[in-house]
Amino acid sequence: MTLQTLTAHELLNLIKQKKTSAQEIYRSISSQIEKTEKDVHAYAHIFQNPKIEESRECPIPVAIKDNICITDKLTTCSSKILSGFRPPYNATVIEKLKNSGAVFIGHTNMDEFAFGSSTETSYYGPTHNPHKLECVPGGSSGGSAAAVAANEAIWALGSDTGGSIRQPAAFCGVVGLKPTYGRVSRYGLIAFASSLDQIGPITKDVRDAALLMNIIAGYDEKDSTSANIPIPDYTQALIDNVKGLKIGIPKEYFIEGLSEEVKRAVFNAIDLLKKQGAIFKEISLPHTAYAVATYYIVATAEASSNLARFDGVQYGLRIQPQKTRKNPIVDLYEETRDAGFGLEAKRRIMLGTYSLSSGYYDAYYLKGLKVRTLIKQDFEKAFETLDAIITPTTPTTAFKIGEKANDPLSMYLSDIYTISANLSGIPAISIPCATGKDNLPIGLQIMAKPFDEEMLFRISYTFEKNKNH
């Protein structure tokens, strides 16, 4: 049996018909991990003997990004500074998965503290793209996307601050959803940029993403930024019909830097949806060109503040200074943080501290927040007359490991299409839409109004249903 290649809804059907069991599904994932993990390196930590209960509603093997807390399990953000850290509590999404009977396979590899677009900045070394091992899986949730693509998990959770679910989903040929800001509780997600971070599903198909959203979404009093808005049954939104839906194509997303094959794949997808009755029109999101610069001000400012808590005092790594430079406690902070953070983490903490520091605050941080308003207004205006917006998820397919590692700015620009959804808080999904050269997958991004994940599911589902016909 090749159970590991099936989707969760297929597996749940087989369980219902008593054709397989939770144990059997887990064993198929385990043996797949044995086979491919040495090449792919999707996991930072694999859990031994996870709890499997046959009688539960949803005993599906799930991989969790290494920045989501699980009681007593190593949770390290793939950073040296959290070496040995085992949280004393579960994130809310973990509690919810646990209550549904999910089987936790391991914590997946990621860019250190989610700082990156390639999973190369992990303290544990890079993850490899299952479709082509010399290529990156994307990032920062590269381990989660690779685990699902390599059949080393049925479901995965990632987190998305500037594209960290959607970009690796596109590179690995799987479905990745960034929910509306506030839709999924961030309680127990180790914060990178609190006003941008969202946890979301990475799955093999659209139905699985809806099933997983049904489990993890919802108001949580433990997260004061979670939205107290009722959650629909997302599987009801899996409708094969886009007749009359108005979808925008932003001209600013089809510019220099977008590869021909990605552009062609996106327009083929648009043609398919047109044939199904969707109405397309070219639109303008005039502040798109400012999104990456705005993001790197806002995200790093918040990160520099959030990462101040890693100081060698309470948990994780501590470097005991050998001699006194400033004073014993400051030396302990400074040497622990020097030894514990990798270069990209330092770069971002420094950039954030710089833009928040006296004399630069107005010119950089405040300016960034104002441009964020302009970017958000672009979308508000567009959605006055539109149901959704369609773009490529990434300008190119997966790049080679090492190709952008020494050029931070060019790495940052690889997130150019995904960042705006985080800045404006809207939901966005990436679904596989074609295969490019070297067998590398191409992702299609769909964005919708705040709290209208159902629109994303409807359009994605229609595309998925009709693409092979």
Next chain:
Amino acid sequence: MISQEDVQYVASLSRIHLKKDEVECLSKDLEKIVDYIKKLESLETANIQPTSHVLPIQNVFREDIIKPSLSQKEALHFSIEQHQGCFKVPKIIE
């Protein structure tokens, strides 16, 4: 222009003791990134309200009722070093 002195200053604000080669490397990187970020200067934003948060949420209150939380023992379970129920750190005051 971001000098190596600027980098040292920001590093000390960030409580990171950088090695010499890191100072050189970060000064070049930050220079490039800040240069890129300066493209925002071309936008007129005098009358634009800043967005620090996308949802219209303000002052989220709850009833002041005690709920179960971590015990001191659980909270300290994975501490690096502890002493009499507290996190232990080096001497702070001479």
